[in-house]
Amino acid sequence: MWKKFLAAGLAAATLTGCGSGGESAPAPQPAVTSAPVPSSAPAPEENPTRGGEGGLRIAIVTSPSTVEDGSFNQDSYEGILAFIQEYPDASVTAVQEPTGEAEASVQAVAQLAASYDVVVTPGTQFAGVGAVAQEYPDTDFILVDTFPTDAQGQEVVLDNLYAMRFAGQESGFFAGVAAALETVTNQVAVVTGIAYPANVDCQYGFEAGVNYANAHYGTAAQLVELPAYAGTDRTGANVGGNYIGSFNDASGGRMVGDALISAGCDILFVAAGHAGTGVFEAAKESGSVKVIGCDVDQYSQGETETGNIVLTSALKVMGPNVQRVLESIQEGSFQGENVLLGADTGSTGYVHAEGRHQLSEETLACLEEVYMLVQDGAIVPPGNFSEGNTPESFPGLD
Known part of the structure; x- marks a missing residue:
């Protein structure tokens, strides 16, 4: 019920x-x-x-x-x-x-x-x-x-x-598919706070979503990871990604956001709590970069004088x-x-309500398709400790 x-x-x-x-x-x-x-x-x-x-x-x-x-x-x-x-x-x-x-x-x-x-x-x-x-x-x-x-x-x-x-890897997966379909520069990235398992799940899911879109929808998006901000998970393994090192350091988020924008990224998936506000600020100042919010609908936080920087938001309900x-x-x-x-x-998803996203109709159709496949278990995005599965190899990719 x-x-x-x-x-x-x-x-x-x-x-x-x-x-x-x-x-x-x-x-x-x-x-x-x-x-x-x-x-x-x-x-x-x-x-x-x-x-x-x-x-x-x-x-x-x-x-x-x-x-x-x-x-x-x-x-x-x-x-x-x-x-x-x-x-x-x-x-x-x-x-x-x-x-x-x-x-x-x-x-x-x-x-x-x-x-x-x-x-x-x-x-x-x-x-x-x-x-x-x-x-x-x-x-x-x-x-x-x-x-x-x-x-x-x-x-x-x-x-x-x-x-x-x-299953944060599912939310991240939807964000990755959206980013790959909407990028213009073909450079996208995920920014997270600390490499806790739930955050690595989001990261791996995002990377898997980009790889899935490239394989199934003809996109050519590349994942940008800055070695200086690579994360280390609780086992001591280097998980890559772009980690601020805090969930509360907005200035650190701004530094990471600026660095990724300088590297050519035009879409950033931000899963960093309050530290993510710094990434939002970097995107707003750039004038051309979009962000994908995380956990909740962050569209209201993307407002600028000329529009909105939030493409959509990946959801944990x-x-x-x-x-x-x-x-x-x-x-x-x-x-x-x-x-x-x-x-x-119904506990993971993405924002698609009218007026709360900037996704194209084509992207919405693709997201609806992959959501149903994830819901049915035909696609299983990888997480931090998904044995045998990685962003480059997971059920449903082939």
């Missing part, structure tokens, strides 16, 4: 967007508090009741960006706000851990876990929250885009933790999934599990 719900959520995302700005009608104001760092987070009453008087008390901990990053964190946060619109007695506290370091991120969660009904944590740096969830069995946890690990670093499945990973899990907690049907979400559940 929730597959239908997610499909509707994807449609809504492509229509209204999840980034900051835009002209959508203002949402009702839920009960929201915020704190810049974990140590100053306001603590609710001890032993709060779950879904009882006062409603669910929810905390969202983000690192290093805030819930207003216009991308990954914000989409998860908006899922919470959508839930609060349904259940106005619920409340949310937004807490930023500013370093982006895994140990600090997990410690931020540990400091507040006992005081909330639910803790939402978006990002790979929160994988270690599994150990916190084991320590606080009366708190439910929603982990976005990674699976939990225990104190020994082993992946675990817990009764009080719902972990959702997204995080908000509706967070909302769905919160509803299960409220209704008493919550079940902890680790789930991989992709196109088959």
Whole structure:
């Protein structure tokens, strides 16, 4: 049943967007508090009741960006706000851990876990929250885009933790196909923050999408990678790509964006959180470069005095999934599990709503075709740890 719900959520995302700005009608104001760092987070009453008087008390901990990053964190946060619109007695506290370091991120969660009904944590740096969830069995946890690990670093499945990973390689694949079909200079690139598995998934998917378009649609796009910005994944392997080294360094994003534009790129796929705003600035100043947004509809962030730089956005449907899990907690049907979400559940995609993209009709037709093939499993884009598959060799390429 929730597959239908997610499909509707994807449609809504492509229509209204999840980034900051835009002209959508203002949402009702839920009960929201915020704190810049974990140590100053306001603590609710001890032993709060779950879904009882006062409603669910929810905390969202983000690192290093805030819930207003216009991308990954914000989409998860908006899922919470959508839930609060349904259940106005619920409340949310937004807490930023500013370093982006895994140990600090997990410690931020540990400091507040006992005081909330639910803790939402978006990002790979929160994988270690599994150990916190084991320590606080009366708190439910929603982990976005990674699976939990225990104190020994082993992946675990817990009764009080719902972990959702997204097939980011699928979203990246759609971006790569679009870039290859729309480029004029035949030079395209992907810019990411840190080589966490989810980001390498996006990178590899993008590269695979470019290769697929070249093989099946007669394009001749070339992938541009600057050795100075190559990424190193968690195994120590050099994964190439163009990594800023941060999700919060807009000036670093600007440097990488300028370098790629100087190398001849006219389309950049930007999957770098707040650091990506620097890439957007570089594209805007160039006057001729387009970007493809990531995770959420970023069209509103691409506005300039003369038009818009956003070609489309690759989507992970995080908000509706967070909302769905919160509803299960409220209704008493919550079940902890680790789930991989992709196109088959409407959880990955690309923006194609009228007025929110600049894709040609030909490109839209090709994207619709490949989306169905990915959804059906005929194309399987490679990820960071896809055994035997690479951007140059994956099911569906030949």
